[in-house]
Amino acid sequence: MKRLLLTAALVLAASPALAHKLKVFAAAEGATIVGTAYFAGGGKAQNSTGRLLAADGTVLTEFRTDAQGGFRLDVASRQDYRVAVDSGDGHVAETRVAASELPLSLPMGEGSSTPSAPAPVAAPTPATAGTDAIEMAVARQILPLRQQIDALEERTRFSDIMAGIGTIFGVFGIFAWIAARRPRTP
Amino acid sequence: MAHIPDGVVTVPVLVAGAVASAGFLGLGLRALTPERMPRVAVLSAVFFVASLIHLPAGPASVHLILNGIMGAVLGWAAFPAILVALLLQAVLFGFGGLVVLGVNAMNMGVPAVLAGLVFRALWRRDRPRRTALLGAACGGGAVALTTVMLSLSLVASGREFLTVAQLVVLTAVPVMVVEAAFTAAALGLVARVKPEMLEEG
Structure with missing residues (x-):
């Protein structure tokens, strides 16, 4: 829960911020x-x-x-x-x-x-x-x-941020799916 | 600061970064068990977003890296987490180049894994003060190491050492201070309320 709050706080603090580039x-x-x-x-x-x-x-x-x-x-x-x-x-x-x-x-x-x-x-x-x-x-x-x-x-758009976060969860979700299908070694 | 764009480093540096990243990625993927996957995904997302938080620092602006806390919480799995986030930052925001992804992942991921190894070896469940201090050292230390590796990548590509070191190190100092405080607070909290998180894996 605390971690979730921490993540939420970081995400909110990042609102339309801009890239260092x-x-x-x-x-x-x-x-x-x-x-x-x-x-x-x-x-x-x-x-x-x-x-x-x-x-x-x-x-x-x-x-x-x-x-x-x-x-x-x-x-x-x-x-x-x-x-x-x-x-x-x-x-x-x-x-x-x-x-x-x-x-x-x-x-x-x-x-x-x-x-x-x-x-x-x-x-x-x-x-x-x-x-x-x-x-x-x-x-x-x-x-x-x-x-x-x-x-x-160069404005970082909120949709880009959400797309990135969604993709990260998706990628690790696929990892988890593949890992879970593999027979578990004790 | 820590993201090198395409066209700055030379081919030998690119190759070294790619080889090192591939090795660390292989080791990191072995640490990715299904149970730990959600945590890796969350911290990868935090890292992805952290680069958007800007702190004004003199003429330039700097952003958080958070690789120390990732290493402490994820261990070896921090490397794939950082690599995925860096790839998306490059694609979506133009932060760092795609060809130099290996170098950037090495510069940020290797300090993360090292900070994790140090933290996990030295922290004690019954010593909160020690844990917090260790967290500060890992948070600040990982940024410092990233800075050094970044400077070396640039110097190895033929940049003048003194200029690079001055510019890169000066902008990194505020990041180190902020990250040391943040990592100490976060790891101190985790060690108190959910210590098993820092022990497994």
């Missing part, structure tokens, strides 16, 4: 990749080392996150990027920034995921410059929203 969020804001590294449910990953990689894994630049876990990286070409962060204590996280997020005016890089996109003109014409300004404004507006969705994905 490093996450990195990155998005393009004009020709800059902005993002944050944070522990899902915990604090920001301050002063962690990070790397900006090309899609094929070559390291383009290294950086450190600031006190808010944030970083800003200027990029020179329009291609797929990967951002990897390492908090030093065994947590790593990686995310992607697709070429399609970056402005059309940047020169096309290798490994772009949008080969069907119209070939960029060498110099930004007034038309593309205007598009870039709009795209940048929209990107800045929806950034907090995207960050929120990203964090929401």
Whole structure:
């Protein structure tokens, strides 16, 4: 009974808690990749080392996150990027920034995921410059929203907790069933 | 803190973790008798949930591990209990990776079994104070050993020892304190009201 109470207390104390897991969020804001590294449910990953990689894994630049876990990286070409962060204590996280997020005016890089996109003109014409300004404004507006969705994905849901507990009891129930069918050795 | 994600440790560490875990799992499964199965299942579920309780600790947050008390109550059977819970944490919450499951199970399960062996050898039914102190030592000790093994797994994978040790050990201290107090209280209670639980198996 006491044990049952103990279990119940632990389960209740765990209500919608969050995972201790490093996450990195990155998005393009004009020709800059902005993002944050944070522990899902915990604090920001301050002063962690990070790397900006090309899609094929070559390291383009290294950086450190600031006190808010944030970083800003200027990029020179329009291609797929990967951002990897390492908090030093065994947590790593990686995310992607697709070429399609970056402005059309940047020169096309290798490994772009949008080969069907119209070939960029060498110099930004007034038309593309205007598009870039709009795209940048929209990107800045929806950034907090995207960050929120990203964090929401990591929420530990009550249904997940119950599914896990149910599966554990089920697994050991099957064990018990098999063990009970075996003839008992005295 | 104790859950290593995929892509951090190198292949030799992965293999060592998998081999050690397979061995301990084999021994642990032999301790799984039908009579003890419900207890193993309950504590496995407690371990599964305990990782969701977060304590703020400086820049990061840490969570309980509870491997000391699992070892004390379950003995060898603590290993399969921890392995099943870790598998589900990886699948449902993304806590730790699937490929490194062996390493994570080794880092948390081996201290559990060792704490259990020490506790069962030294506790006395008629000495409640000694039992509580022993519980504190096992609870805190298991976390400390997990921390050391975690640091070693990372160092063996080519991380710089000093950085890893600082970060990992610093965040582990509050967990050790909380777990020592919790394990002492829980085992003290069990030793008083249901001592046979700590004797069988």
